[in-house]
Amino acid sequence: MDYKVNELSLTEKEVEVTFTYDEVKSDIETEVRKQTKNIQISGFRKGKVPLSLLKKMYGDTLEYEASEKVANNQFWEIAKEKHLHPIGKPSLTEIKFNPGENLFFKVKYEVIPELEVKDYTGLDIEIPNYEVTDADVESEIKYILRANSAMENGEVIDSDKYIMEAEVTRLDDEGKPFPDTKPETLKIDLTNERVNQEVIDNSKGKKVGDTFNFSFSEEKTNKNEKGEDEKITEKFNYKAVIKDIKKIVIPELNEELIKKVTKDKVNNEDELRTEIRKDIQEYYDKRNEELIQDKLISSIVTNNEFTPPTTIVSSVLEDLVKNEIEAAKKQGYKNIDRNETANKLRKNAEYNVKWFLIKDAIQKKENISITDEELSDLAAKEAEKTGIAVDKLINYYKSSNYGEKIIDKKLLDFLKEKNNINKVDPNKLLQKGTEETK
Numbered sequence: 001m002d003y004k005v006n007e008l009s010l011t012e013k014e015v016e017v018t019f020t021y022d023e024v025k026s027d028i029e030t031e032v033r034k035q036t037k038n039i040q041i042s043g044f045r046k047g048k049v050p051l052s053l054l055k056k057m058y059g060d061t062l063e064y065e066a067s068e069k070v071a072n073n074q075f076w077e078i079a080k081e082k083h084l085h086p087i088g089k090p091s092l093t094e095i096k097f098n099p100g101e102n103l104f105f106k107v108k109y110e111v112i113p114e115l116e117v118k119d120y121t122g123l124d125i126e127i128p129n130y131e132v133t134d135a136d137v138e139s140e141i142k143y144i145l146r147a148n149s150a151m152e153n154g155e156v157i158d159s160d161k162y163i164m165e166a167e168v169t170r171l172d173d174e175g176k177p178f179p180d181t182k183p184e185t186l187k188i189d190l191t192n193e194r195v196n197q198e199v200i201d202n203s204k205g206k207k208v209g210d211t212f213n214f215s216f217s218e219e220k221t222n223k224n225e226k227g228e229d230e231k232i233t234e235k236f237n238y239k240a241v242i243k244d245i246k247k248i249v250i251p252e253l254n255e256e257l258i259k260k261v262t263k264d265k266v267n268n269e270d271e272l273r274t275e276i277r278k279d280i281q282e283y284y285d286k287r288n289e290e291l292i293q294d295k296l297i298s299s300i301v302t303n304n305e306f307t308p309p310t311t312i313v314s315s316v317l318e319d320l321v322k323n324e325i326e327a328a329k330k331q332g333y334k335n336i337d338r339n340e341t342a343n344k345l346r347k348n349a350e351y352n353v354k355w356f357l358i359k360d361a362i363q364k365k366e367n368i369s370i371t372d373e374e375l376s377d378l379a380a381k382e383a384e385k386t387g388i389a390v391d392k393l394i395n396y397y398k399s400s401n402y403g404e405k406i407i408d409k410k411l412l413d414f415l416k417e418k419n420n421i422n423k424v425d426p427n428k429l430l431q432k433g434t435e436e437t438k
Contacts, residue, residue: 003078010113011309014093017071017078019103024070028103031066067097071105085111088311110309115361119303121418127291128430129423130284132277140276144261145250146191154247156207160190160200165244171213171237183241191248203242211241288423296415300362301354308353317342317349363411370406378406 003017071092079086090109097103154162165187170178190200198214206212215237224230251257258272266272321342328336363369379393386393397403 001078003082005084008108010115010306011110012108013084013111014106014108015075015078015084016106017074017104019074021100021102024067024074024103027070027073028063028066028099031069032062063099064097067103068092068095071095071103071107075105075107079109084109087112087309110311112309112312113306113357115304115306115357117300117304117358117361117365120300120358120362120415123296123299123419124422125292125295125299125419126422126424126429127288127295128426130288130426132280132284136280137273137276140280141253141273144257145253146248148251148257148261150249150251151246152249154245156205157190157203157242157245158205161248161250163187163189163246163248164203164242166240166242168238168240171239173237175237177239185243199240203240206242208242208245211239213237213239292416292421293412296412296419297355300358300415301351304354304358306354308350308357312353312356313346313349316352317346320345320349359408359411363407366411366414368407368410368414370403370410374406375403 001017001019001023003015006014006016008014075090075092078084086109088110090107092105093108094106095104097105151163157164165185167183167185169183170181172178188195188199190203196214196216198216202212202214215235217233217235219231219233221229221231253269253272255267258266258268262272262275266275321338324341324345325336325338375394375397376390379390379397382388382393383390397406
């Protein structure tokens with residue numbers, strides 16, 4: 001047997017194999033006999049037709065078909081013996097055979113690439129330096145008070161502390177109801193920051209039965225006659241008839257309310273504000289950790305560009321599509337286009353596979369792993385908290401992917417230590433991002 005492996009790409013290879021006829025003669029004959037067992041000809045029992053008669057009828061066809069099966073079988077034997085490690089379903093791309101002559105074939109197959117990872121340390125990563133402001137705390141206080149407010153019937157809207165029910169009709173440029181439209185009854189919370197300012201201003205001083213108008217503008221980009229992008233502003237006009245008014249009664253921020261919303265954790269306003277500031281900062285810190293991880297991974301993947309194995313990408317994509325469709329169905333969406341969903345998620349699947357392979361390569365290169373001693377120490381600490389036996393925890397760690405999560409965390413800690421994480425002003429970072437996308 002002669003064979004050689006051609007490197008088609010980092011993840012794709014092709015093996016060329018040549019067998020002499022004597023090396024495969026026995027296998028060819030065995031496969032031919034298997035085929036003859038399924039052939040039935042009038043005058044003979046099934047599988048009992050003489051081989052000489054079949055060769056007269058079919059010529060060399062039986063041996064040609066047998067040679068393809070022999071080639072496939074031999075590939076797997078070679079893959080095992082030569083440690084080729086194919087993944088997915090290899091493809092027989094070429095076969096040459098004449099009875100009594102050599103058998104030549106090529107098989108293309110994918111492998112998990114051996115990556116020479118680079119440029120994963122010394123990177124400059126910028127994240128926003130979010131700091132809790134008094135405005136952040138005040139906004140949370142307002143939310144707490146609004147969530148614990150009460151309602152009472154209102155007579156006249158004299159502030160933005162109202163919820164009104166209004167019948168809203170769209171108007172044309174002449175102030176008449178828009179053709180083929182019906183009035184729509186809406187509940188409008190004037191404390192909501194997203195409510196059009198004209199609604200807030202023009203409804204003041206109004207009572208049930210009164211009417212007021214408001215409008216808003218929307219900027220769109222259309223193609224002009226030359227095919228160029230042209231920004232236009234479209235104005236929408238409405239008339240609202242007030243049907244009901246409810247006044248929002250904001251409670252006093254006293255000790256009773258503070259104990260209620262914190263479940264007796266704090267007792268006064270100063271303590272509440274301190275606790276709110278702490279909670280917001282913890283949120284910012286968690287968000288920054290996520291940003292650091294995302295930016296590190298994105299930079300490293302960009303620095304180590306390669307085409308991931310389609311076999312693994314297809315498997316990951318299938319899971320992503322399945323999860324997306326299930327989530328959509330839970331939200332009430334039906335008739336989801338599977339192909340469209342797959343096309344939308346394909347880049348995500350490729351990205352995930354790239355990072356998985358790069359991550360594995362870095363962990364091997366840097367000897368990032370978890371030892372039995374580390375698992376035992378971790379189990380001992382968890383046993384004190386949970387009361388679960390140490391040996392049971394260790395067995396759980398080893399049988400689940402918990403150990404992988406620990407290694408992933410060790411890798412992230414390594415990357416954070418070996419790269420430059422710079423906190424910058426959020427507004428400058430936002431401005432920089434805007435300029436880069438132009």
